[in-house]
Amino acid sequence: MKIAILGTRGIPANYGGFETFAEALSTRLVMRGHDVVVYGRSHHVPRSLADYRGVRLVVLPTIRHKYLDTVVHTLISAVHVLGGRFDVVLVCNAANAFSCAIPRAAGARVVLNVDGIERKRKKWNAAGRAWYLLSERLATWLPNAVVTDADVIRAYYAARYGCATTFIPYGCEVGRDAGTATLERLGVEPEDYVLYVSRLEPENNADAVILAFEQTAIAKKLVVVGDAPYADDYKARLRQLAGQRVVFAGGVYGEGYRELQSHAFAYVHATEVGGTHPALVESMGFGNCVLVNDVPENREVAGDAGLYFKASAPPTLARLLERLVSETGLLTRHRELARQRAAGHYSWDAVTDAYLHLFETLQPIKARRT
Numbered sequence: 297m298k299i300a301i302l303g304t305r306g307i308p309a310n311y312g313g314f315e316t317f318a319e320a321l322s323t324r325l326v327m328r329g330h331d332v333v334v335y336g337r338s339h340h341v342p343r344s345l346a347d348y349r350g351v352r353l354v355v356l357p358t359i360r361h362k363y364l365d366t367v368v369h370t371l372i373s374a375v376h377v378l379g380g381r382f383d384v385v386l387v388c389n390a391a392n393a394f395s396c397a398i399p400r401a402a403g404a405r406v407v408l409n410v411d412g413i414e415r416k417r418k419k420w421n422a423a424g425r426a427w428y429l430l431s432e433r434l435a436t437w438l439p440n441a442v443v444t445d446a447d448v449i450r451a452y453y454a455a456r457y458g459c460a461t462t463f464i465p466y467g468c469e470v471g472r473d474a475g476t477a478t479l480e481r482l483g484v485e486p487e488d489y490v491l492y493v494s495r496l497e498p499e500n501n502a503d504a505v506i507l508a509f510e511q512t513a514i515a516k517k518l519v520v521v522g523d524a525p526y527a528d529d530y531k532a533r534l535r536q537l538a539g540q541r542v543v544f545a546g547g548v549y550g551e552g553y554r555e556l557q558s559h560a561f562a563y564v565h566a567t568e569v570g571g572t573h574p575a576l577v578e579s580m581g582f583g584n585c586v587l588v589n590d591v592p593e594n595r596e597v598a599g600d601a602g603l604y605f606k607a608s609a610p611p612t613l614a615r616l617l618e619r620l621v622s623e624t625g626l627l628t629r630h631r632e633l634a635r636q637r638a639a640g641h642y643s644w645d646a647v648t649d650a651y652l653h654l655f656e657t658l659q660p661i662k663a664r665r666t
Contacts, residue, residue, distance in 0.1 A: 297330050297331070297383040297384055297655060298331045298333075298380070299322075299330055299331070299332045299382060299385075299386065300332075300333045300334075300335065300380060300384070300385045300386070300399075301318050301322055301332065301333070301334045301385075301386045302335050302373045302374060302377070302388065302395070303335075303366065303387045303388035303389045303395075304317075304335075304336070305336060305340040305341070306318070306334060306335065306336020306340050306355065307322065307334050307336065307341070308341075308348055308549075308550070309550075310547070310549050312495060312574070313466065313573065313574030313575070314388045314389065314409075314411070316574055317409075317466060317467075318388065319334075319348075320644050321386075321644075321647065321648060321651060322334050322351045323348075323349045323351060324645065324648040325648065325651075326349070326350035326351055327350070328648070331352075332350075332352065333351070333353070333354055333382075334348075334351050334353055334354075335353075335356060335369075335373040335376070335377075336355045336356075337357075337358050338355050338356065338357045338358070339358075339360060341355045342355070343355045354373070354376065356372050356373055356376060357369075358372065362419075362525070362526040363424055363427075366391055366392065367394075367427075370387065370389070370395045371394075371395050373395075374387075374398040377398070377399045377402075378399065378402050382399065382404045383405065383655075384404060384406075384655045385400075385404045385405070385406045386409065386651070387406065387409070387439065388408075388409050388411070389409070389410070389411055389414075390408070390410035390411060390414060390428060390431045390435050391414065391428060392431070393408055393410075393431040393438055393439070394434055394438065396438040396439040397438045400439065400440065405440050405655065405658045406438070406439040406440050406441075407441045407442075407651075407654060407655070407658070408439040408441070408442050409442075409443040410432070410435050410442055410444060410449065410453070410461075411445070411449075411571055412449060412569060412570030412593070413428075413432075413449065413452060413569065414428045414569075414570070415428035415429050415432075416499070416569045417497065417499050417569050418498040418499050419497050419499075419526070419527070432453075432457070433457065435453075435459075436457045436458075440658045441461075441462055441654060442461040443651075443654070444461045445466050445571045445572040446463075446571035446572045446593050446596055446597070447463060447596055448592045449593075450463045462654055464647060464650040464651060464654070465642055465647065466572045466573075466642060467642050467643060467644030467645075467646070467647040468580065468581030468642045468644065469578075469644065470581045470582075470583075470635060470638055470639045471583075472558045472582050473558065474558035474559070476555060476559065477552075478548065478551075478552035478555040478556055479556070479559060482519065482543050484517050484519060486559035487559065487560075488515075488516055488561065489516055489517040489519045489543070489560060489561060490509065490516055490517070490518050490519070490562050490563075490564060490617065491557065491561075491562070491563045491564070492505050492518065492520050492564045492565075492566070493522055493553075493556075493557075493575040494522045494566070494567060494573075495522050495524045495527075496520075496522050496523060496527055496530060497524050497527055498530060499567065499568050500522075500566060500567045500568075501566035501567065502520060502522070502566065503530075504607040504608070504610045505518070505520075505566050505607075505610075505613065506518065506520070506534060506537045506538050507537060507610040508605075508610035508611065508612075508613035508614040508617070509541070509542065509613075509614070509617065510537070510538075510539055510541075510542075511610065511611060511614040512617050514617055514618060515621075516541070517541045517543055518538075518541060518542045518543065519543045519545055519556060520538075520543065520544050520545060521546070521548050521553070521556060522546075522547060523547045557578065557582040557584065560579075560584055561627075562587055562617070562627065563576075563579040563582075563584040563587065564586075564587045564613065565579070565587065565588045565589060565598075567589060567591075567593075567594065568589055568591050570593060572593065572596070573593075576588065576594065576597050576598065577597060577638065577642045579634070580634040580635065580637055580642070581635070581639075583631050583634060583635040583638075584631060584634060585603065585620065585626075585627050585630040585634065586598055586601060586602050586603070586630070586634055587603050587604075587605060587616050587617070587620075588602040588605070589605065589606070589607040590604040590605065590606055599637055600633060600637075601630060601633035601636075601637045602630075602634075603616050603620075603626075
């Protein structure tokens with residue numbers, strides 16, 4: 297098949313979960329003999345880069361604006377797709393639902409991965425939330441199929457819109473071997489730091505994690521990995537909360553990210569909005585003990601491998617961190633549970649199988665509605 301992937305910042309991944317997803321899926325599709333194009337944004341992917349691990353890259357401009365960046369680039373990409381005679385177009389992000397109509401009208405089979413319920417994110421103003429609400433409705437009509445990566449999101453679309461979606465989870469690699477160059481650059485030692493990874497936006501609760509960590513006296517550091525455009529005030533507040541034991545690493549990708557995950561004492565996941573969060577799945581694949589904010593989406597992913605706290609009550613996380621230091625058996629047991637759960641539920645090869653099956657068996661949208 298000839299397949300296009302739209303709606304991400306592009307590959308190689310250097311931002312977030314959708315980018316990592318696009319890289320992992322596209323490269324595996326190419327290895328299975330398919331012709332794949334991934335569209336990227338000119339301020340994330342060099343225009344000179346035309347190929348990545350066999351995946352063809354198309355880099356197009358957009359409007360660099362908090363509310364327009366994604367939707368404008370996807371619209372431009374959807375128009376560009378018309379000249380490519382693609383069999384399947386995979387669109388990422390529910391905000392891009394309106395663009396699904398363009399390649400579908402040209403005869404392509406169109407799949408939309410909606411991610412989570414994005415309108416609940418605190419970063420959006422009233423117009424942004426209204427756009428996402430409209431996009432949810434459009435998602436049930438314009439693509440040939442909708443993919444949800446969490447069962448709670450599948451249930452949401454079924455209950456609110458009567459729309460049957462296809463559940464396909466996020467994937468991860470399983471293994472804990474990596475170098476230590478990034479640790480040395482940041483001034484941390486293996487097993488002597490707690491890792492937090494997320495975009496630094498309010499609903500991901502980095503402030504609660506820092507507050508909890510500062511309430512402990514454990515002889516560890518907290519490494520905060522992540523960044524966010526248009527969030528300067530929030531990032532400044534995080535630095536005000538942080539003491540000397542907190543290390544802000546910024547965005548870390550590729551081998552550096554693997555090194556930090558592979559040598560962490562434990563991983564803290566504090567998100568409260570969205571579906572399956574890639575960093576949580578990936579950390580489980582690295583065999584980390586995962587401390588997880590207790591919301592349904594996160595429980596679905598971590599299951600009995602997770603140790604749960606309430607981000608709204610930072611002392612609950614502080615107590616968990618102190619327990620991990622004092623109860624070595626607890627740490628070892630939950631590391632193994634996480635590794636086993638990742639291997640059994642979140643294989644990238646199984647994810648690729650599922651997408652290919654969906655691409656090959658798409659039905660008209662009327663057959664999907666209940």
